[in-house]
Amino acid sequence: MKETLLEAYNFRHACKLFDHTKKITDEDFNFILETARLSPTSFGMEGVRLTVITNDDLKKELKPFCWNQNQIDSCSHLVVFKTKTKELKPYSEWTKAKFAERGLPQEAQDKYMEVYANFHKSLKSDDIYEWGTRQAYILFSSIITSAALLKIDSCPIEGFEKENLEKVLKINADEEEVSLVCAFGYREHEQPTKHRLPLEEICEYIK
């Protein structure tokens, strides 16, 4: 298992160009999405939504707003991660329902909500979008790894024009906002050599 997982981590790279003739099967992509669904979110709020784009015309339409990167229209599946900003606000119907689903007495739910609200107030930037986006990155990390386990390539895309992307996708920015984009498919070229710092440089022990 360790070997398999390390192999996947070594296989994964930021794929700059996909073979557009190769498409990911529904079965494989559903497996990948399931690992997003099972990923953790802070307070269990599940405020991330994914739009999966396989339509080639739409990919072409989005490309100029993603720095014209070739991954956008050469990939098989383009995933847009969105944060449900409105629903994630403390005391929203959504957050109340999420605390209620734990089956705790009302008093405990109210206490949880208070902690949630105070947590948001205590953040350096009291910005639901920023916080929600962090949760989106957790799902993102899961799915690039599970894709790599299936020998499916990916490329994270932070290079995009958020407002323009939201306009093309007809996203109501009062309710949700784009956090991240990620392209999936099969590589056109061999992957380049990986450059990483040695473990001793990024990790210290306090024993």
Ligand SMILES: Cc1cc2nc3c(=O)[nH]c(=O)nc-3n(C[C@H](O)[C@H](O)[C@H](O)COP(=O)(O)O)c2cc1C
């Ligand atoms: C959040 C995030 C956003 C990124 N955005 C882009 C992007 O817009 N375009 C791109 O070509 N690569 C993008 N990358 C890829 C990184 O440049 C790449 O992961 C890094 O150089 C390490 O290389 P490797 O992934 O091939 O090991 C992004 C990576 C991350 C994690």
